[in-house]
Each structure stands twice: as structure tokens, then as C-alpha cells.
Amino acid sequence: MSVSEVTSPASPSTSTSSPDPSAGPAHSGLQRLTARSGPLGIIGATVILLILGLWGGDDAYNLSVLTASLVYGIAALGLYYAYSVGGMFAFGQAAMMGLGAYLTAKVYESIGFVGGVLLAMVVTAGVGALLALLLRKAQHMYFAVGTLAFAELCVILFHHWDFLGGERSGNIYGIPAPGIGETELDLAGIYWLIAGITLAVVIVATLVNRSPLRRNALAVKNNPTVAQANGIPVTATRVRILVFASVLGGLAGALHAHTMSSIAPESYGVGVAIDLFLMVLIGGSGTMWGALLGAFVLRWLPEFLRPVQQYETVVYSFLLLATIVLLPHGILGGVSRLFRKVVGRRVRG
């Protein structure tokens, strides 16, 4: 039976469901679907990246911090999908970065920068899928513990990278900057390359946000039993989201290796996994832009605190705590709330 067949004037319109003209036109729902993180967001991101690049100019310090912010932003964006959209406490995101970094460090000489990055993305996609399948029955903190164990195993793997030809310590030095063939990019070139990749990631993320995949993932996150009863493939949806998150982690890791020129296991440990979570939470876990903003805040905060280096850790921790307490929905959540208050006040006159 189709719904149009049962439509009739006598349909059960309850006293609570009478049409409310103030709620907008009946078919505004599609507009809402398409408006979410739409072209305006992409244009905004492009403008911001251009402004930042022009501001960075040829200042090596600014450019390197900006580039690092973008790289961590990509990884944090992946975590946003795993955590905020998929409802998975994925502490393995830093390990995915590590896998991407170590893989590209191992293969760039034979297949080049682009090949290394692509391989990192493919392998982390496979590892993400395996992890999601392995932990398909694990919920909430059990999932977190499972991914923590995975992260620790990866750090041990990176420490013993020598069986793959690396150093015994797990440190790898002399990874060339991104480039094609013999040509290596300078710092400004690296920034523009990473900014371009970030923009491409933002476009893909925007498309995902406006697709049934995001809708299914949020349904699985909110109510897996009802989602299942509605025929939504719960495991497949979780796998897809974790694969997407892991690919972004692998991509970020590969870019990290080539932009930092050296890597160490500690760069991808549990501490970094927690940092990535902080980026998502502080920026605002309700939107993908929060992850990118959070990455900038957390990468720049230590730089701003250099004048008080002696108390840096104390001030840093205090600021983080204050942000979490005062802005429970992150910076963007706070801004959005403030905006609604101001607009609401103006509407009320």
C-alpha cells in the first residue's frame, strides 16, 4: 500500500498536529536537507584558507603551524564522523594517523608522495573496516577500550618498525616534503597544497552530510534497535562511517609525515588521540566545522602561551577546563546559542 492511497480528509490529525503556519511551508524539509553545510560552507572555508595563506605569507613559523593545524583538522574531522555522527568513541584515530605516516614513510621512495598518500588511505580504510567489524558488538566505553587497545598495539608496532626496515626506536628521519618527482615544495607551497587537500576533504564531507549515509548513521547512533527494525543496516553503516574516519586519519598521517620530515611513535599515541577528541569537543561536536576550528585552537594555543612558558601546562589545562565548563557544546555551539539569543531578542523586540 502506498501512503497516497490512504490519504483522506479523515486522517488522524490530532489536536497536537494541526498545521502551524509559523513552522514554514510544508515542503521546506528538502531545503533544510540541502542547506546543511552546503555551498556556503565551502565558499566560507575557501575564503578562510585564502586569508590564512595570505596572512602566513612567507613566514616559516606561521606557515608550519597553519599547515599542522590543517593536517590535525583533517584527522579531527574524521573523528567527528566516528564520534559525533557514528556515536563511536574511536580512540584509534591517532593510530590511523600513525599507520598513514609510517606507510608513506616506507613506500614514498618507490611510489612517490602521491602513491604513498593513496596507499595510506587504502590501507587505513581496510584497517578501519576490520576494526569496525571486530568491534561491531561493542558499544560506548567498550568500543573506546577496544580502540584504545588497538592504538597501543599500533604504537608498539611503530616502535618495532625495524622489521620493515626502519629504525629500532621507531623514529624515521629525512622524509621529503611533498612534491612530484624531484621537485619538493617550499613551506608556502606545502601550505597551499594542504589547504587544497583540506578543501577537497571539506567538499567530500559536505556531500556526506547531505546524504542518506549521514541520516542512517545518526539513526544507528541514536537508536540502533529501532534503526534495525526500520531495515537500516546497523553494522554496515558503522563500518562505512569508521572507514571514512580512518581514511581521513590515514590521509592526515601521511601528510603529517611529509610535512614534518620526521616521525616518532609517540606522535601517534593515546595522548594525541585525546588531543583529537579535545579538538572535536572544544570546537563543537555538533558540526564538522567544530573539528576544524578545534584543531586550529589546540595547535595555536601553545604558541600563544609561549610567553608564559613556565606555566604553560597549567594555563593550557585551565583554559581547556574553562572551555569545557563554560561552553559544553564547544565554541561553535556557544556561538550558535549566543546568536539564537540575540536574534530571538530582536524578534521579540
Add this chain to the structure above:
Amino acid sequence: MFVAENITVRFGGVVAVDDVSVRVDPGSVVGLVGPNGSGKTTFLNAATGVVPATGKLRINAHEIPLGDAGRIRRAGLGRTFQTPQSFAELSVLENVLLGSSDRRRAGFWASTLARPAMAKLERERHDKAMAALDLVGLAYHADTEVETLSYGQSRYVEFARVMAGDPEVLLMDEPSAGLNTEETSDLADFVLRARNRGVAVIVVDHKIEYLSRVCDRIDVLQTGRLIASGAPDQVFNDPVVVDAYLGV
């Protein structure tokens, strides 16, 4: 047609549903009644595929493996819950879109590279969802966050979600709970219209007057076993049922 044969559900040593068989023909409504804890909801859960069960399930002559919620849904079975279940972070329209039985083009590639094909299906799904919202009088709330709706509205969002999937079998778990007399009467109209269009409906409920109005047959469960089955007047006057269920 919905045929469930010898359905048994065990939770450890407890047999929640014991060898229950229910058949519902297209265009008929069966009321499933019984005291609390008699296994009514568990039977619906088993038929929906969200709890492990043994037995056989056939929808429109196709045998569907129990426990496979996706296949059961695709076979045409829709279900509503005792407490209205919605997806909190989504709008009313998005909630109803999730009821679509068409799950094609919902993966990563369809969302990115193969987008035109996905967009075409999304438009069709959107039109059906809006028609379902029109049906329950909530079209003007399509854009509203589902969390902000009242209890009664949430229940109708659930009805819209299940109708957006064009169900051939409809399982309704206490749909009248929380509704007043007028709303319950509207609900009965809704069930009867679904029946008149050929849907096989199972309604779990406690309101005898409303069940007597909409049901062609009443099946009675007690401690997981089917103890009586027949026309509403006959069953509600059966001393065994009165003793077991009504307690009067």
C-alpha cells in the same frame, strides 16, 4: 499475508514466547492481547527480527529468516513501538525518510561520486515521506526537530515513518497508549483505512472498545502461550480470557 509459525523466544531459562503461531490475511486486523509480561511485545520483536527467535516467518508467501531485520523490513513489514521511538538528532522529515523501504544508494560512493543516482532516489523518498506526513497531519512540522514535538505528535511521526515504507504488514505496539478518546478514535480510522487498502495489521493493545471496533480477530497470550483466538465479542466474553487477562 503475515504467517508466523511456532515462534519461540528464550531469554536464558525464561521462555518469553512459547510456540506461538499467528496468521493475518491481507486486509484484516488481528488484535494481540494479554496481561503485562505475556509476551506480546516480545512476539513483535521476534517478528521484526530484533530478538533471536526460532520458528518460521512468511510474508506474502516468502519465507524470511527470523533475526534478519533488514530482510524482514524489505519484505514489507513495518512496525511501531510501545513508546514512540524517534531519532533525536534528526528532523521530523528525516525521521520519516528513515522509514523508506528503499535502501539503495545509501553508501559512501552514492553520497559522493555517484550522487545523481542517489539524488533521484532521494527525491522519490522525500515525496513519499511528505505524503506520509500529510497523512498524519504533520507536514507543516517537517522541518521541526523531532525532540520538540509532543508525545502525541511523536506517535504520529512514527506512524508516518512506517507508512513511508509502504508496508504490507503493519505491527503496532500499543498505538493508543497516551492518546485521549478522540485521538484513539482517529487512530481506529487510521487502522481501518490501512486494512481497507489490503494491509495485514497486528495491533497489540489494551483498550477493548477500540480493539472490538478495528479487529477481525483477537488472539490472547498468557505467559508466552496462545490461549484463545476468535472474534472480538467471543474472545472478550470467554471465561478463560476474562480470568487470565481481564481479571474480573
